[in-house]
Amino acid sequence: MLRRHQAESPEGFAVRRSTASALRRWLDAFGRRVLSPAGVFAAGVCLSLGVCGVGSWGLYQExxxxxxxxxxxxxxxxxxxEHDITRxxxxxxxxxxxVAEGVGDPKVMALPPELRNGILFDRAAAARDLDGIQVLDExxxxxxxxxxxxxxxxxxxxDESFIMQRKAVGSALLISKPYLPRCGNGRPVISLSRPIxxxxxxxxxxxxxALAIDYFRELLEGLHVGEHGTAAVIETNGTLVARLPFDAKVIGRDLSRVDSFKKVMASDEGTxxxxxxxxxxRKIYVFKRLAGLSIIVDVAPAEQDVYEQWQARVAFVGALMIAFCAIVVTVSLLLSRELKQRADDQSRLYQLAHTDALTGLANRRKFDRIAxxxxxxxxxSASPISLLLIDIDRFKALNDHYGHRFGDEVLRSVALTIExxxxxxxxxxxxYGGEEFAATxxxxxxxxxxxxxxxxREAVAGLVIRSPSGPLSVTVSVGIASWTIDAAGRWPETVDTLIEQADQALYTAKAAGRNRVHVGNRENNSSPIYS
Structure with missing residues (x-):
């Protein structure tokens, strides 16, 4: 049976450790970026955009x-x-x-007019909005x-109803356009007709x-569609039968060429x-064609009524979001400026702490860190490294003879040249200190x-420095310490070993007559001297 738990191989441990180290470095770098001035400002802007995005999405859903x-x-x-009209x-x-059935019965038609009419129009008497029934011959x-x-x-x-029925096939119930009856009471009606x-x-x-238009008007007036909303009853030929709010001037208007009516005619119902x-x-039209009838009903609330409360909420929430974003961006900007100011101050302090004020080079503290x-x-990486120590020859004598101001000028000129x-x-x-310089x-x-x-060495020797007594030349001596991994894989325990070796090489160059370069050796610290 195989063991479920096996010891991790050295290679696997090294990979895992390297991955964890890389992740830590990435997180540290990411944290520094976020907490930087630009990162803080970007975070504030992103937070503002995020809040605006979430708020806008919420408003859109509303x-x-x-x-x-x-x-x-x-x-x-x-x-x-629909239910009321259909019923x-x-x-x-x-x-x-x-009535059509009774007219076709000879016995009924043979009755006295008063009795005959009572039989024929018995059901119609109970229809409040049915404004009379008429029987026409062929x-x-x-x-x-x-x-x-x-x-x-x-x-x-x-009359339209007679002409339609005469042309029609079958016994369908037909509906006419609104009109004023010749023998009516002055109310507009539509005609419902059946053939005999x-x-x-x-x-x-x-x-x-004759069905009174007032029936449709009263029916629609019982609806609540908002201040600017409408409701309408329209025939399939485009004739407007009734509309809420009621306006007698638009009753009977032909809407067949109107875009909204064309959309209504494209399907039996929809939105x-x-x-x-x-x-x-602008309105939200909800419409339906009544089954078995040439009538379309639509209810259309106005967008300004539908979205009135939503628009007020948009104004309120939008003002809050703008204020919030303005505050966040302002605070982020101020904080970013403060962090930048602090970073600049820290950078200046760092430069002051790690830069030599006279020459502008890195000072001894910075050099130790670099080395x-x-x-x-x-x-x-098992790669070679070299270290130089450079000393100005007979600098103390120059400084004592010409003064510290001239000595400072010599230091600046030499520093610029070797850099x-x-x-x-x-x-x-x-x-590195005094008249001594170092290079890694x-x-x-x-x-x-x-x-x-x-x-x-040659560049410094070629310098011409003006002194109170005329042009003056200076020289330097250089000690070199180089280290490359040997066959045994040995390295100095610390960088101080390299510095000591370079210092010994510099001492040797000085002792050999100055204006020379000496390369130290890791074993006995001796090698040829170059001048």
Whole structure:
């Protein structure tokens, strides 16, 4: 049986440790970026954008909810209107059917007029909004008027309901456009009509019932569609039968060429947003074509009513978000400036603490850190490293003879010259102390260090410095300590070993007559002297 737990291999442990170390470094770098001036300001901006995004999404969802509620309410109102119209027209249709059936019965028609009318129009008497029933013969002549307003024999052959029924096939209930009846009470009506058919199916006349437009008006006025909303009853030919709010001037208007009506005719029911042709307001139209009838009902709440509360909330929440974002961005900007000021102050303090004020080079403290860092990198990567110590020859005598001001000028000139000779970005020059300078040369063996040292020595020797007594030249002596891993893989225990070796090499160069370069040896610290 295999063991479930096995010891981790050295390679696996090294990989895991390296991964963890890389993750820590990444997290540290990320934290420094976030806490930097730019990072703080960016975080503030991102926080503001995030809050605005979340707030905007919430407001958008509220708008969608308001739209859904408006559609649902409109659909409920539409169902109420549909149910009422369908039920009443069905009742009126039954009344017309009874009249058509009675007219076709010779026994009924043979009765005295008063008794005959009572039988024929018994059901119609209970229909409050059915404003009279008329019976026309096959030529359009009036036979019977339930109200007695029109005289028998009047010609209605040119009336829309008679013409439609004469052309129609079957016994369908047809609805006319709104009109004012010739023998009515002055109220606009629509005509509901049924054909009278003989036993052989031939056309024998028409039974028409006048349904008052007031019925639709009263029905729609019972709806609550908002201050700017509308509701309408429209025939499928585009004729406006009734509209809320009621306006007698628009009753009977032809809407067949209006875009919103074209959308309504595209399906039996649905929802869309459009601009009303009558009042020019944008509305949410919920419509349905009534089954078996040539009537369309729509309920259209206005967008400004639907979104009124939402718009007020948008204004309030938007003001809060703008204020919040302005505060966050302002605070982030102020904090960013404060952090930048502190970072600049710290940088200046660091420069002051690690820069030699006279020469502008790194000072002894900075040099020690650089040398330590480069030595560790060389040990880690098994790469060569060299260190130079440069000393100005007979500087004390110059300083005592010409004064400290001239001595300072010599130090500055020499510092600038040897720094220019260290050409690589990784080569660092520092003032080591007094008239002594130091340079670290990573990835440089003894031969390379010798070339750099000779370049420095020759460049300083070529300087011409003006002194009170005339042009003056100075020289330097250079000690080199180079270290490359040997066959046994040995390295100095600390960087101080390299510094001591370079110091011994410098002492040897001085003792040999100055203006020389001496390369130290790791075993006996002796090697040729170059001048």
């Amino acid at each position: 708008r969608e909810d308001a739209y859904a509620r408006a559609v649902e309410n409109a659909r409920n109102l539409l169902l109420l209107v 009443n027209i069905e009742l009126y249709g039954l009344s017309l059917d009874a 030529r359009g002549k009036l036979l019977i008027d339930s109200n007695g307003r029109c005289l028998p024999g009047m010609d209605f052959s040119r 058919l003989r036993p052989d199916g031939s056309f024998a006349g028409v039974v028409t019932g 869309f947003v459009g601009t009303a042709s009558i009042d020019g307001t 330590q860092r480069e030595w560790r990198r060389a040990v880690r 220019r000779c260290a050409r690589r970005p990784s080569d660092r020059v520092a003032r 040369l990573p990835d440089t063996d003894a031969a390379g260090a010798l070339a750099v040292a000779e370049r420095m």
